[in-house]
Amino acid sequence: SAVISQKPSRDICQRGTSLTIQCQVDSQVTMMFWYRQQPGQSLTLIATANQGSEATYESGFVIDKFPISRPNLTFSTLTVSNMSPEDSSIYLCSVADRVNQPQHFGDGTRLSIL
Amino acid sequence: KQEVTQIPAALSVPEGENLVLNCSFTDSAIYNLQWFRQDPGKGLTSLLLIQSSQREQTSGRLNASLDKSSGRSTLYIAASQPGDSATYLCAVFGANSKLTFGKGITLSVRP
Numbered sequence: 001s002a003v004i005s006q007k008p009s010r011d012i013c014q015r016g017t018s019l020t021i022q023c024q025v026d027s028q029v030t031m032m033f034w035y036r037q038q039p040g041q042s043l044t045l046i047a048t049a050n051q052g053s054e055a056t057y058e059s060g061f062v063i064d065k066f067p068i069s070r071p072n073l074t075f076s077t078l079t080v081s082n083m084s085p086e087d088s089s090i091y092l093c094s095v096a097d098r099v100n101q102p103q104h105f106g107d108g109t110r111l112s113i114l
Numbered sequence: 115k116q117e118v119t120q121i122p123a124a125l126s127v128p129e130g131e132n133l134v135l136n137c138s139f140t141d142s143a144i145y146n147l148q149w150f151r152q153d154p155g156k157g158l159t160s161l162l163l164i165q166s167s168q169r170e171q172t173s174g175r176l177n178a179s180l181d182k183s184s185g186r187s188t189l190y191i192a193a194s195q196p197g198d199s200a201t202y203l204c205a206v207f208g209a210n211s212k213l214t215f216g217k218g219i220t221l222s223v224r225p
Binding site for chain 1: 118145146148150155156157158159160163165203205207211212213215216217218
């Protein structure tokens, strides 16, 4: 399966700032996703990162707050903008070759906002 | 809207015990079901994926079953070890082309 590297692994940020999280895959993948895992909660899909076009966002998530880039088939970024304490979560990137194939996850970025 | 439930939220067993983790889902129109393991502070590791046409999958000491019509899956762990201690998440991939996750079961295997 693909090896997925996420950076940074953790960060502590000030309220009102923005942070960009990187997801690098060691092979070309068709599908890339970004999830959020709030404390004590399950994973929630933020958006599907589409190569060469705008990301597809889930209900409750907007591009202004969570801009996503996917310049090629091995790399994507998620930015958490204008952060507030409610954004304190683990953010995870996942990839899959096809719809019916397993999704594989990176180690996640643990984000704390003061 | 698909909902995935995993009960209980936590489980503690002595080493060597065989155990079953349960997962239920409300919409049986799924393409596949995937079991993951999550260690503290880490991402998710895929354990098993069962396609909707399959009844079970096995990997080592793990066996996952799927009963799509009743909306249930189980993950069987044989001869549990302390290294199996982790949170186990169930997720279904549905007609909306998205993974819907349960909240997970935190397993503790006591030496």
